[in-house]
Amino acid sequence: MNAMSHVQSGNAYNFGFLDEYAKKEVRRAILKAIAIPGYQVPYASREMPMGRGFGTGGLQLTLSLIGPDEVAKVIDQGSDDSVNAVNLRQFIEMTCPGISTTTKTAECTLIQSRHRIPEQPLTSMQIIVLQVPYPDPLVVVEPSEDKRKTMHSEADYSRLLVKLYEDIVKFDEITISHRYPTRINGHYVIDPSPIPRWDVPKLNDSAAVILFGAGREKKIYAVPPHTKAEPLAFSDVPFQVEDFRDEKGRRRACARCGCTDAFLDEFVADSGGKTWQCSDSDWCDAQLLPAKRLQGEPA
Amino acid sequence: MTPPILQVEGYGKHFQLHEQNKLIPSSHNVNFTVHAGHLTALIGPTGAGKSSVLKGIYRTYLPSAGRILYRDALGHEVDLALAGEHQILELRRREIGFVTQFLHCLPRQATLDVVAQPLLTLGVERPEARQRAAGLLLAMNLPQRLWSVSPATFSGGERQRVNLARGFIAKPRLLLLDEPTASLDPKTAENVIGLIEGLKAEGTAMLAIFHHPETTRRLADQVVELAPPPAVEELLKEIA
Amino acid sequence: MNKILEVRNLGKIYGPGCPQCIESTGPDADTNLCPHCGSVVAIHDVSFDLFEGEILGVMGESGSGKSTVVKALYFDQPPSSGAAIFYDRDKQYELFALNAAQQRWLRNHRFGMVYQNPHLGLNFNISAGGNIAERLLMSDLMDYGAIRERAKALLARTEVLLSRVDDLPKNFSGGMQQRVQIAKALATQPPLLFLDEVTTGLDLSVQARILDLILEIQQELKTAMIVVTHDLGVIRLLAGRAIVMKYGRVIEAGLTDQILEDPQHAYTQRLVASAL
Numbered sequence: 022m023n024a025m026s027h028v029q030s031g032n033a034y035n036f037g038f039l040d041e042y043a044k045k046e047v048r049r050a051i052l053k054a055i056a057i058p059g060y061q062v063p064y065a066s067r068e069m070p071m072g073r074g075f076g077t078g079g080l081q082l083t084l085s086l087i088g089p090d091e092v093a094k095v096i097d098q099g100s101d102d103s104v105n106a107v108n109l110r111q112f113i114e115m116t117c118p119g120i121s122t123t124t125k126t127a128e129c130t131l132i133q134s135r136h137r138i139p140e141q142p143l144t145s146m147q148i149i150v151l152q153v154p155y156p157d158p159l160v161v162v163e164p165s166e167d168k169r170k171t172m173h174s175e176a177d178y179s180r181l182l183v184k185l186y187e188d189i190v191k192f193d194e195i196t197i198s199h200r201y202p203t204r205i206n207g208h209y210v211i212d213p214s215p216i217p218r219w220d221v222p223k224l225n226d227s228a229a230v231i232l233f234g235a236g237r238e239k240k241i242y243a244v245p246p247h248t249k250a251e252p253l254a255f256s257d258v259p260f261q262v263e264d265f266r267d268e269k270g271r272r273r274a275c276a277r278c279g280c281t282d283a284f285l286d287e288f289v290a291d292s293g294g295k296t297w298q299c300s301d302s303d304w305c306d307a308q309l310l311p312a313k314r315l316q317g318e319p320a
Numbered sequence: 321m322t323p324p325i326l327q328v329e330g331y332g333k334h335f336q337l338h339e340q341n342k343l344i345p346s347s348h349n350v351n352f353t354v355h356a357g358h359l360t361a362l363i364g365p366t367g368a369g370k371s372s373v374l375k376g377i378y379r380t381y382l383p384s385a386g387r388i389l390y391r392d393a394l395g396h397e398v399d400l401a402l403a404g405e406h407q408i409l410e411l412r413r414r415e416i417g418f419v420t421q422f423l424h425c426l427p428r429q430a431t432l433d434v435v436a437q438p439l440l441t442l443g444v445e446r447p448e449a450r451q452r453a454a455g456l457l458l459a460m461n462l463p464q465r466l467w468s469v470s471p472a473t474f475s476g477g478e479r480q481r482v483n484l485a486r487g488f489i490a491k492p493r494l495l496l497l498d499e500p501t502a503s504l505d506p507k508t509a510e511n512v513i514g515l516i517e518g519l520k521a522e523g524t525a526m527l528a529i530f531h532h533p534e535t536t537r538r539l540a541d542q543v544v545e546l547a548p549p550p551a552v553e554e555l556l557k558e559i560a
Numbered sequence: 561m562n563k564i565l566e567v568r569n570l571g572k573i574y575g576p577g578c579p580q581c582i583e584s585t586g587p588d589a590d591t592n593l594c595p596h597c598g599s600v601v602a603i604h605d606v607s608f609d610l611f612e613g614e615i616l617g618v619m620g621e622s623g624s625g626k627s628t629v630v631k632a633l634y635f636d637q638p639p640s641s642g643a644a645i646f647y648d649r650d651k652q653y654e655l656f657a658l659n660a661a662q663q664r665w666l667r668n669h670r671f672g673m674v675y676q677n678p679h680l681g682l683n684f685n686i687s688a689g690g691n692i693a694e695r696l697l698m699s700d701l702m703d704y705g706a707i708r709e710r711a712k713a714l715l716a717r718t719e720v721l722l723s724r725v726d727d728l729p730k731n732f733s734g735g736m737q738q739r740v741q742i743a744k745a746l747a748t749q750p751p752l753l754f755l756d757e758v759t760t761g762l763d764l765s766v767q768a769r770i771l772d773l774i775l776e777i778q779q780e781l782k783t784a785m786i787v788v789t790h791d792l793g794v795i796r797l798l799a800g801r802a803i804v805m806k807y808g809r810v811i812e813a814g815l816t817d818q819i820l821e822d823p824q825h826a827y828t829q830r831l832v833a834s835a836l
Contacts, residue, residue, distance in 0.1 A: 380818055382824065426772045427772065441779070
């Protein structure tokens with residue numbers, strides 16, 4: 022049987038941990054998700070050897086897509102080195118013998134990410150899988166899933182827009198910092214997972230396939246390559262990304278690499294003051310190299 | 321002579337009270353005509369069904385018998401006893417006015433607007449409608465300080481003047497008047513009589529019930545005397 | 561005058577229904593509960609026409625089915641039988657043959673509803689202005705500034721203080737909540753408005769002002785309305801024509817003043833006699 026052939030001798034687990042039937046179901050759901058951009062496809066989320074909420078949805082997608090020649094990268098909040106990212110990467114390495122892993126965005130073919138899309142533009146050779154805690158953007162305005170499904174099918178998102186309206190009334194701007202509701206291909210509005218607003222424009226017309234997996238909520242959805250992704254906004258109050266300006270109106274730079282065009286994380290420095298650094302660690306490293314080279318050169 | 325605007329033939333009205341299982345006769349076999357520019361007065365003792373005739377024509381009552389032939393502005397003849405509700409509403413809006421002794425109006429509407437209302441529904445601009453309303457209220461001797469308040473709190477005489485002004489303002493083709501001068505002081509009553517004469521001269525056909533025989537004598541071109549309807553037993557015999 | 565709505569043989573049965581439902585219920589049977597199968601015949605064989613700019617009163621006691629009529633027409637509860645045609649400009653819609661999306665479109669764009677219970681018509685978790693914005697957003701107005709201006713204009717028209725545009729409806733008085741509901745219903749300037757017991761439970765003075773407002777709006781915008789009420793005073797002030805319902809059936813229809821002064825049906829006579 023085909024399913025058996027993937028079992029590696031000396032390994033108690035099937036390649037990719039999931040059995041072939043589970044992978045097949047997830048792949049079918051992925052194909053459907055790609056065929057109906059932004060539509061939440063239900064699937065039978067499997068039990069994984071880790072708690073739900075630790076990326077089990079994304080992991081099932083990754084494990085269903087991964088082949089022996091894949092180069093995988095795992096990111097958590099932009100970092101390859103956080104406990105969560107390391108654990109997931111090790112799990113993938115352990116259950117997928119033969120694959121290779123990397124921290125370099127440019128070198129990978131498959132990315133599993135929690136809450137960030139890399140700064141380095143992705144290519145048509147890459148797939149990014151985003152972990153999703155809450156797949157349905159309408160859940161904040163409508164508790165009944167039945168009614169939400171009708172609202173999605175009729176593209177009735179007025180109540181989400183009212184939330185934006187109320188935001189502007191109260192705060193003079195749209196205050197949604199992450200999970201920004203985004204309309205895909207002119208119809209379905211998705212919750213793009215807790216990526217910052219900074220990453221939302223990367224969904225639009227992306228060269229790479231963008232997949233979303235919610236393990237606990239058992240949903241898969243997708244933004245296929247070169248598909249329109251529009252964050253909800255008003256014609257006179259357009260969507261804006263974080264601007265990282267200081268009090269004087271200057272764009273803050275990364276304290277480590279000096280870059281001024283990446284998403285920054287705010288830290289409390291040892292001195293007690295605030296400091297800013299690239300959230301994407303691979304990007305930061307990449308910027309650092311030429312910077313060091315520059316510094317090393319004689320004036 | 322031109323054909324009458326209104327021709328009532330064999331009008332009858334009785335009320336069937338289901339609760340008490342009773343038949344109450346109100347009007348019986350009433351016949352008369354009303355012509356443009358003329359006033360027909362209904363007279364007769366209390367209980368002769370004078371108001372019942374007016375209400376039957378206006379369709380506040382559903383006539384029990386007879387025909388109420390009305391010739392509209394386009395020359396078409398309509399039997400008001402049988403006409404559809406929307407047709408009646410349209411005629412009320414454009415051609416037939418009714419001045420009763422009661423005034424139903426919005427609690428907040430200024431008297432001036434209450435009076436101007438029939439013109440507004442005909443599409444007259446508000447400033448002009450209000451101006452014409454003011455002219456009529458002036459003629460009715462309604463104190464100017466009352467014009468901007470609602471008639472809801474007015475005395476009987478004041479309300480009647482508002483009612484009359486509203487009935488007169490759109491110069492209907494047929495005007496039904498139910499004791500229009502009953503609660504007016506002599507001077508105002510005299511003004512109202514003048515206004516009625518003016519409307520008549522402009523061609524309005526009128527059907528009126530007056531409290532004072534003297535008013536009837538002065539204004540009526542034609543007087544129709546109604547007798548109380550026969551007792552129920554007689555009516556039943558007739559129906560059988 | 562043009563017809564805007566034509567309702568024919570509208571019926572609504574709650575429950576399984578049986579062949580004897582109809583003959584065993586209604587004013588003559590003195591019940592709307594079928595003794596054979598336990599179904600409730602909420603309405604049966606309700607027909608009427610509504611013309612542009614006209615106000616039709618639907619009167620009756622509780623259980624008469626009067627609210628069921630407007631709820632069916634507003635797509636809140638689908639009827640069990642019957643048809644309704646809505647004439648809109650040069651189009652006509654067979655209401656109960658439309659799909660859900662088409663029905664929602666009509667509801668949002670061409671109909672308005674004001675409920676007795678403001679919780680049904682308003683979202684209490686968002687501001688008064690937000691409630692109006694929601695309806696405007698449903699009709700694809702996407703300009704924040706324009707939405708805000710329109711919401712303010714509507715609240716001003718319905719005499720809600722502009723300083724309260726961003727307050728939550730739960731902090732409003734009952735009369736004020738109804739005003740916000742009316743403003744919301746009018747947001748898209750619908751040619752047809754349903755009013756279900758809108759003044760019931762309000763103080764008399766507040767009632768009077770709401771009725772005033774409704775009439776002013778009807779005269780200004782020429783909105784056709786169906787006014788459901790058990791209050792004969794409301795019918796007298798608002799409606800040119802009225803239908804009287806009992807146990808789900810229309811027992812009398814006519815000009816409002818005629819129904820109130822010369823009621824034909826025993827039930828209406830009793831109703832009018834007890835009210836005046």
